[in-house]
Amino acid sequence: MEDILFIIIAAIFAMRYLLRLQARGVFTILLVGLIGFFFSFTVAEMPPFGDPNNPVFNEIPARYMGEGIADTGAVNIVSSVIIDYRAFDTLGEATVLFVAIAAVIATLKSH
């Protein structure tokens, strides 16, 4: 515990005097580093990368891969997912594009 505290204090002084950062810059780096530190604990808890027995490979992708051609007739499973199984999602996405254009025109063409 004292080692970590010592490393943090040494890093603060190094950034302050060697890199000639303002106090604001030092605190920004500390904040961002803290966020990255806690995120890396999440990575250590995650299942191993690239294992076919991970929890994401449950019955839903199995259904999509197994019955996809019989259900939709498309060879490309990603296409059949976004336009058949989850087509309402894609309709919302088209709406997002539409709203983006409306917002851009309303922002730039107004006086």
Added chain:
Amino acid sequence: MEDQIVRITSRLVAPFIQVYGIYVILHGHLSPGGGFSGGAIFGASLVLVALSFNLEVGAKQISHATASVLESGGALGFVITGLVGVAVGANFLANRAAGFPLGETGEFFSAGAIFIITAFLGVKVASTIVTLFYNIIEGEDKSGDAH
């Protein structure tokens, strides 16, 4: 920008990019790609011509009114294709249950509603990109001096 190399190259390359974009849109159910990437490629080719010449030449290819009609028409075609399912008696945006012919798997005309909706999405995305680019690069007034 008065660069002869860029003008000649873009004039030569633009039709091939457009053919590739249409290929990517229409083969969305057979190969990687689909409405979004193919529409983006097609729209980017239109913007390429407008960037290498000037905005008036680009606007001659697809006018603003045509682009907005195509954009609304793409979204409308998506919804109408979905409403066919409701009219037949199945769910909204149904494919096989709405009676679209699935065809033989792996053929060009197959996958029923996916083929139609991908084509509409490609038209919509292409006109969206053209409209966004022109709206950002044009000035306050429509006949602005932006180049």
Added chain:
Amino acid sequence: MEMLIKIVHNYYYMVAILLFVIGMHTMLTHSNLIKKVIAMNIMDTSVFLMFVAVGYTYGGAAPIITAPANEVLYVNPLPGSLMLTGIVVAVSITAYALSLVVKIYRYYGTVDYDEICLIRSQE
């Protein structure tokens, strides 16, 4: 030590976190608004990288069916299709943010956040 081995094995996730942190630092420290938009795009891309890396398997083929699913190992098609939606939404957000930046430039004559604060304080 065991945690370190696991982090090295999950290096895609670590790179995603690193990109997120770099984008966040750029967004916090730079005052140019267009650079903030670019940094937001980098953060978007890091989240997409995290999601797509979750669905990968070693030796998995792309999800385009050429053989029955019990003979060939395919990757998970679901994260890819969800992130495909996310990329389009990210482009829409970028377009709207840039239109706001252009509008701000017309009004204040600058895209620097500190200068805008200075102008607003003098009004």
Added chain:
Amino acid sequence: MVDVLTEVLNVLLLLFLVVCAIAVAQIRDMLSAVIVFASFGLIMAIVWQQLSSPDVAMVEAALGTGVTTLLLIAAISKTRRAE
């Protein structure tokens, strides 16, 4: 099972991503930063091809790199270039 050369290629691509992200933050000229961001997006498309999702790679190369760069350059031409 795990090909060593492919792993080395993946690590190099990811390293290039991190370097591009840092370079975007450090470059003072906005147009250069946008060009570096475009190369970031193209490398990201290759990474997604390595992760066996070619659909996402195509959408990233067309929309995430092409159209975003186009819009950024349009916005820079309407505002100023130096940071």
